[in-house]
Amino acid sequence: MTAQSAPAIELSGISKRFGPVQANRDVSLSVAAGSIHGIVGENGAGKSTLMSILYGFYEADSGEVAIGGRPRRIRSPADAIAAGIGMVHQHFMLVETLSVVENVVLGAEGGAWLSGGVSRARAELARLAQDYGLAIDPDAIVGELSVGFQQRVEILKALYRGAQILILDEPTAVLTPPEADQLFSLLRALRDQGKTVILITHKLREIMEVTDRVSVMRRGEMVAHLATSETSPPELAEAMVGRRVLLQVEKAPRPRGAKVLEAIGLDLVDARGVALLSGVNLTLHAGEIVGIAGVAGNGQSELIEVLAGLSHPSRGVVRLGGQILSSADRNPACLRKLGVMHIPEDRHRTGLVTAFPAAENSILGYQDDPALGPGPFLSPSTIAARARETFAAYDVRPPDPELKTAKFSGGNQQKIVLAREIERAPKVLLVGQPTRGVDIGAIEFIHRRLIALRDAGVAILLVSVELEEVMALSDRILAMCGGRITGERMAEAADERDLGLLMAGVTEEAA
Amino acid sequence: MSAAPIDLPRWADTALVPLVSVAAALVIAGLVVLGIGESPLEATALLLRGALGSAEGISFTLYYTTNFIFTGLAVAVAFHAGLFNIGGEGQATIAGIFAALACLWLAPLPGVLLVPLAVLAAAGGGALYGLIPGWLQATRGSHVVITTIMFNFLAATLTVYLLVEVIGKPGSMQPETAEFASHAILTPMHRLLAPLGVKLPATPLNSAFLLALAALVAVWALIFRSRLGYAIRTVGANPGAAAYAGISPARITMVAMAISGALAGGLAVNEVMGVQHRLLLDFTAGYGFVGIAVALMGRGHPVGVALAALLFGVLYQGGAELSFDKPAITRDMVVVIGGVIILFAGALDGLFRRVVASLLRIGRGD
Numbered sequence A: 001m002t003a004q005s006a007p008a009i010e011l012s013g014i015s016k017r018f019g020p021v022q023a024n025r026d027v028s029l030s031v032a033a034g035s036i037h038g039i040v041g042e043n044g045a046g047k048s049t050l051m052s053i054l055y056g057f058y059e060a061d062s063g064e065v066a067i068g069g070r071p072r073r074i075r076s077p078a079d080a081i082a083a084g085i086g087m088v089h090q091h092f093m094l095v096e097t098l099s100v101v102e103n104v105v106l107g108a109e110g111g112a113w114l115s116g117g118v119s120r121a122r123a124e125l126a127r128l129a130q131d132y133g134l135a136i137d138p139d140a141i142v143g144e145l146s147v148g149f150q151q152r153v154e155i156l157k158a159l160y161r162g163a164q165i166l167i168l169d170e171p172t173a174v175l176t177p178p179e180a181d182q183l184f185s186l187l188r189a190l191r192d193q194g195k196t197v198i199l200i201t202h203k204l205r206e207i208m209e210v211t212d213r214v215s216v217m218r219r220g221e222m223v224a225h226l227a228t229s230e231t232s233p234p235e236l237a238e239a240m241v242g243r244r245v246l247l248q249v250e251k252a253p254r255p256r257g258a259k260v261l262e263a264i265g266l267d268l269v270d271a272r273g274v275a276l277l278s279g280v281n282l283t284l285h286a287g288e289i290v291g292i293a294g295v296a297g298n299g300q301s302e303l304i305e306v307l308a309g310l311s312h313p314s315r316g317v318v319r320l321g322g323q324i325l326s327s328a329d330r331n332p333a334c335l336r337k338l339g340v341m342h343i344p345e346d347r348h349r350t351g352l353v354t355a356f357p358a359a360e361n362s363i364l365g366y367q368d369d370p371a372l373g374p375g376p377f378l379s380p381s382t383i384a385a386r387a388r389e390t391f392a393a394y395d396v397r398p399p400d401p402e403l404k405t406a407k408f409s410g411g412n413q414q415k416i417v418l419a420r421e422i423e424r425a426p427k428v429l430l431v432g433q434p435t436r437g438v439d440i441g442a443i444e445f446i447h448r449r450l451i452a453l454r455d456a457g458v459a460i461l462l463v464s465v466e467l468e469e470v471m472a473l474s475d476r477i478l479a480m481c482g483g484r485i486t487g488e489r490m491a492e493a494a495d496e497r498d499l500g501l502l503m504a505g506v507t508e509e510a511a
Numbered sequence B: 001m002s003a004a005p006i007d008l009p010r011w012a013d014t015a016l017v018p019l020v021s022v023a024a025a026l027v028i029a030g031l032v033v034l035g036i037g038e039s040p041l042e043a044t045a046l047l048l049r050g051a052l053g054s055a056e057g058i059s060f061t062l063y064y065t066t067n068f069i070f071t072g073l074a075v076a077v078a079f080h081a082g083l084f085n086i087g088g089e090g091q092a093t094i095a096g097i098f099a100a101l102a103c104l105w106l107a108p109l110p111g112v113l114l115v116p117l118a119v120l121a122a123a124g125g126g127a128l129y130g131l132i133p134g135w136l137q138a139t140r141g142s143h144v145v146i147t148t149i150m151f152n153f154l155a156a157t158l159t160v161y162l163l164v165e166v167i168g169k170p171g172s173m174q175p176e177t178a179e180f181a182s183h184a185i186l187t188p189m190h191r192l193l194a195p196l197g198v199k200l201p202a203t204p205l206n207s208a209f210l211l212a213l214a215a216l217v218a219v220w221a222l223i224f225r226s227r228l229g230y231a232i233r234t235v236g237a238n239p240g241a242a243a244y245a246g247i248s249p250a251r252i253t254m255v256a257m258a259i260s261g262a263l264a265g266g267l268a269v270n271e272v273m274g275v276q277h278r279l280l281l282d283f284t285a286g287y288g289f290v291g292i293a294v295a296l297m298g299r300g301h302p303v304g305v306a307l308a309a310l311l312f313g314v315l316y317q318g319g320a321e322l323s324f325d326k327p328a329i330t331r332d333m334v335v336v337i338g339g340v341i342i343l344f345a346g347a348l349d350g351l352f353r354r355v356v357a358s359l360l361r362i363g364r365g366d
């Protein structure tokens, strides 16, 4: 078995250029078979590009790929699958209306009649479930599954096609912490069965937890290959960014100011009559960050949407600066004029139009601002000039407002959204998942911006699945469970266990 | 597995891919011509000479082009809002009724007032008839593809009824209105240019052509330079982002369909006010449907729409001449050529993107 000793993947001298951007420069990487190999690097460092080359989405300008010691030419995802490579994309490629087993056989039906492929897949799924503890109902409709289970379907798809090597690009960005833990035990099980895993993530904690080795990319180049046991988060951070990074948030105490926004008795019911919010009371003061702690899906997103005017509560009032907002005022356009800005939690579905050039996204929501052009017209030169300025201030890379937004890396897309909302001098800032998919250098930067806004007197409501982030940034923390506020703590007095109980719905009185 | 994304430089995407598809369509058409025992080269030469070889040919070509610009722009505007407006025919038909009523009823007015009013009436009629499906989609979720097709039939039937029962020429068996007064029509191009010393033969080409050129510029400014256009494109590309931005997708759906319908009304302006000088049955003659191909080929951009409209203008005029000279090549065959182009430029676009992408790669030497 010589293949055992050969590295599962050997990349040498890979280069790839997109117009002016050198996304990969002479990159080499060796991944041992039967290991979990982490790749870290700043936003735009070229991680996804490298994996897209390995998976045949892009062709490298130069360089070689060897799989299991054999040189391979991978020109399409079909070639990659044939070479035993599977990929789990950050944005799932599933047909939501089909069942799990139908999604798994899709494209690998093996014959004109569906039934043969489906029953083979069913047997195979049962085997995989046993081998790896990957239990899933094969007949569940994918669209009705939680994000964590949808990800499992992606993994099952790859395994069903015989993947020996599994690439996961930021798999945990969309997962809750318990879901992430489950994913990691699955990855370990896969490794123990001899599969090879490449894991891209921005969370150094995860690198330390599951990987055997880790490679660091910076500005298109590989700058370090390290054994995980011999490195530490600060060392990795420094290798990624090229300078020391503050992994802790620095925040001076600040007396809070006047009440800015007050929500009283908010109820929200969906079309099926399910209560999403019940009796939510909330007060935001100037110069204060209020964090919401809660397991994803407990009403945090809905609360932000109601406050941002995207959905209408069935009961309750919202006061802004003492005035009750009429239902006519409760739409995003009016609220923005009143100084309520919103950084949405899903930049692809709501925060950006990825088909637009970046400059056009830098005015999304402000398209009626008279400063952007005469009368009914928009002035492209004004918009581009302003975008160029803010892109420089927020270190958006590349700082090119004409580039299509989809071509920016995830973290840089997030910076475009942040820059747009923060630059508009908000009174109230509603923030959902501000650092999802963002590198540690940028996290530090975003956290500093949010603290600076708070110091300048902005009232900030923060929702994040990262409890750590909520605890580090907030002055006051509200716990949510099942659409209700289950408790309130000043940040100094909060601890993880206590919050965990509140998030689980163990209310004040009961505790 | 999904195919790898095909990224082409802008110039290749907007110019090279359509050119390659047209070339491929012409090769197929050439084979068909060869198949019936005629020379493709000779046919091409005849077609081009017929369309572009004389002042008369060019005038006819531009007259057809006028129709295609209006209907192409109509489809393009709706397309930017993510809507597939197949109702150009119906919208133009209603526009024709409005224009005819204006021309007949407002005849006492002087021409300088009457003609602009009638043009506005046409645009208004088209807009209204586009607005209704837009409103149905925005409020009831009825898909515009379905409703606009049905509205085409309704408009055609309504015209028959009106022409036979209500506004038909008294005492005539023909389903058509009386001819408009001579000051209620658009000036033919040969008369418009005569004072400038330009002598053109008398053709259907009229001042609606200038209106079409203005519409190209106006649509460009609307879509790519105005706040409303920004809102339209946002709704078309990502309705979720539009709602977040405070843009109402429902409102934009209605506005875009109204604008689309108004543009389709340009077809009525050209045909009813510029050529026929009366309302008659079926004056839309399928131009509304060809507008879909024009918009697809033109990538929804006014420059592309202008070029595609010109191409179809050449095909229509050249094809008419060709079938006159070569009876073996019937007018229907020319329609087939147009159909093949539509197929290649619209439906098989991805095919040629792939070819072009690999050619470019070979060109770069890797």
Ligand SMILES: Nc1ncnc2c1ncn2[C@@H]1O[C@H](COP(=O)(O)OP(=O)(O)OP(=O)(O)O)[C@@H](O)[C@H]1O
Pocket (backbone or CB within 6 Å): A018, A019, A021, A022, A023, A041, A042, A043, A044, A045, A046, A047, A048, A049, A050, A397, A398, A407, A408, A409, A410, A411, A412, A437, A439, B007
């Ligand atoms: N199709 C493309 N066209 C042009 N530029 C691109 C394209 N894809 C990626 N890039 C650029 O290449 C660089 C590397 O991008 P890549 O997506 O590989 O980064 P990344 O390391 O995955 O970042 P992130 O952590 O933010 O996901 C970026 O500057 C990006 O803007």
Ligand SMILES: [Mg+2]
Pocket (backbone or CB within 6 Å): A047, A048, A049, A169, A409, A410
């Ligand atoms: Mg990436």
